[in-house]
Amino acid sequence: ILNVEQSPQSLHVQEGDSTNFTCSFPSSNFYALHWYRWETAKSPEALFVMTLNGDEKKKGRISATLNTKEGYSYLYIKGSQPEDSATYLCAFYFPGANNLFFGTGTRLTVIP
Amino acid sequence: DGGITQSPKYLFRKEGQNVTLSCEQNLNHDAMYWYRQDPGQGLRLIYYSQIVNDFQKGDIAEGYSVSREKKESFPLTVTSAQKNPTAFYLCASSLEGQYTGELFFGEGSRLTVL
Numbered sequence: 292i293l294n295v296e297q298s299p300q301s302l303h304v305q306e307g308d309s310t311n312f313t314c315s316f317p318s319s320n321f322y323a324l325h326w327y328r329w330e331t332a333k334s335p336e337a338l339f340v341m342t343l344n345g346d347e348k349k350k351g352r353i354s355a356t357l358n359t360k361e362g363y364s365y366l367y368i369k370g371s372q373p374e375d376s377a378t379y380l381c382a383f384y385f386p387g388a389n390n391l392f393f394g395t396g397t398r399l400t401v402i403p
Numbered sequence: 404d405g406g407i408t409q410s411p412k413y414l415f416r417k418e419g420q421n422v423t424l425s426c427e428q429n430l431n432h433d434a435m436y437w438y439r440q441d442p443g444q445g446l447r448l449i450y451y452s453q454i455v456n457d458f459q460k461g462d463i464a465e466g467y468s469v470s471r472e473k474k475e476s477f478p479l480t481v482t483s484a485q486k487n488p489t490a491f492y493l494c495a496s497s498l499e500g501q502y503t504g505e506l507f508f509g510e511g512s513r514l515t516v517l
Contacts (some may be wrong), residue, residue, distance in 0.1 A: 294502050295445065310433065322502075322503075323502055323503050325502075325505065325506070327506075327508075332510070333510060334406075334407070334493075334507075334508040334509055334510045334511070335493070335506075335508045336508075337505030337506065337507070340503065340504065342503065378511065380445075380446070382443075382445075384503070385503040389459075389502075390448050391448070391502050391506070392445065393438075393445035393446040393447075394445050395443060395444060395445050396445070
């Protein structure tokens with residue numbers, strides 16, 4: 292089982308603040324990295340699937356960067372809103388195991 | 404609306420009983436997956452299926468069984484051989500089975516063994 296680490300485990304920010312969190316993964320044999328957003332009582336929803344070193348993807352106020360050589364990805368949220376409150380999961384695809392290895396998530400709470 | 408439907412949402416089972424969790428998708432996806440979530444851990448893969456009538460074990464398949472008789476359906480049976488079945492179970496699907504595309508998830512089923 293490959294280790295995918297997310298930090299911080301949880302954070303609280305004020306509405307309007309920008310925030311970011313980290314996903315660390317093994318840098319060798321990189322193939323793809325996924326980001327999901329999981330609101331309480333709902334299903335996890337895909338944000339990004341990233342495959343290229345240096346990739347930067349954006350969806351509204353949320354963006355992500357990828358560094359496959361050093362094994363990390365950052366997720367940024369600009370101007371956080373209460374509806375951004377959710378757990379953000381990253382997952383690393385390792386072809387050798389044909390499996391997606393998930394981190395434990397970063398739980399974000401945006402305080403109005 | 405297209406999506407993944409899991410049922411039931413909550414299930415209680417006595418020790419020694421088998422229980423089957425349903426997962427149906429109308430997205431016309433080839434690949435389907437079952438994950439398990441435990442407190443403090445990332446989602447772990449139980450079984451996956453890339454095509455009808457074929458499925459593969461994931462990391463924690465012991466005590467579970469699946470079938471894939473139809474493209475739309477991938478039920479998971481939690482057998483009495485599963486030593487610690489109380490958990491939250493998520494079903495997912497993807498267009499292809501290579502994880503380069505996003506997964507689409509259901510809302511999950513919470514199983515409690517009494």
